[in-house]
Amino acid sequence: MRDLDFSTFVSQYENYPEFRQKLLDETLKPLSVCVEVGVFRGEFSELILTYNPLKLTLVDSWLCSENSGDTLFAAEMGKCSQEFFDKWESETREKFKNDKRVEIVKKFSGDAAKGFEDQSLDWVYIDAAHHYNAVLNDLNSWMPKVKTGGYLCGDDFVVKKDHYFGVIEAVHEFLGLDKITTSANIKHERFGDLHYEVMGAQFYIHKLDI
Numbered sequence: 001m002r003d004l005d006f007s008t009f010v011s012q013y014e015n016y017p018e019f020r021q022k023l024l025d026e027t028l029k030p031l032s033v034c035v036e037v038g039v040f041r042g043e044f045s046e047l048i049l050t051y052n053p054l055k056l057t058l059v060d061s062w063l064c065s066e067n068s069g070d071t072l073f074a075a076e077m078g079k080c081s082q083e084f085f086d087k088w089e090s091e092t093r094e095k096f097k098n099d100k101r102v103e104i105v106k107k108f109s110g111d112a113a114k115g116f117e118d119q120s121l122d123w124v125y126i127d128a129a130h131h132y133n134a135v136l137n138d139l140n141s142w143m144p145k146v147k148t149g150g151y152l153c154g155d156d157f158v159v160k161k162d163h164y165f166g167v168i169e170a171v172h173e174f175l176g177l178d179k180i181t182t183s184a185n186i187k188h189e190r191f192g193d194l195h196y197e198v199m200g201a202q203f204y205i206h207k208l209d210i
């Protein structure tokens with residue numbers, strides 16, 4: 001993990017909904033093939049659907065397990081009771097049961113990614129487990145699935161004091177950035193030309209089509 005200097009970095013958690021909307025405005029084109037990784041109770045999924053995607057796959061393990069890499073979030077949300085996860089899963093299934101654009105995949109993120117062809121997705125949003133290894137795995141698992149011209153986005157680009165979020169570190173490791181950076185054009189050794197941008201607590205990585 002890179003040793004980033006956070007001393008001058010201020011997390012932008014204010015105006016959170018506004019920046020989520022801005023992210024969608026800038027990255028989500030109509031009739032896109034989309035995946036949301038980490039769905040919880042489908043609240044952001046509802047907003048994604050207002051952008052008229054062709055397809056939205058919702059990936060969530062809904063499992064309170066160490067394998068989900070999500071014990072921090074689980075503890076925060078429900079003291080890691082499986083009952084809560086079951087409730088969130090059924091709420092989500094009920095909410096989208098009549099929407100033909102929505103497919104629900106109950107799997108761990110890395111396993112779910114294996115079910116997609118490389119270069120098959122226009123837009124992916126990563127918001128599952130938030131610690132360093134999990135986010136880095138998610139970036140490495142999902143980026144190959146994004147088409148040239150498509151976007152890999154994610155949530156919680158923040159420094160949190162109460163518990164450990166590793167999103168910032170994982171994004172920097174993935175992009176090969178040594179200093180805190182919120183906008184850059186990058187030549188990635190594996191994924192070619194990328195544009196990277198942070199807005200509030202949201203980030204996106206655009207696989208440039210040049």
Ligand SMILES: C[S@@+](CC[C@H](N)C(=O)[O-])C[C@H]1O[C@@H](n2cnc3c(N)ncnc32)[C@H](O)[C@@H]1O
Binds near residue numbers: 045
């Ligand atoms: C922060 S919530 C998602 C919030 C949702 N994107 C929203 O904005 O409304 C995180 C979700 O990720 C799921 N999750 C955690 N680790 C996961 C993993 N390894 N694979 C799939 N889902 C995971 C949890 O079950 C939880 O529902």
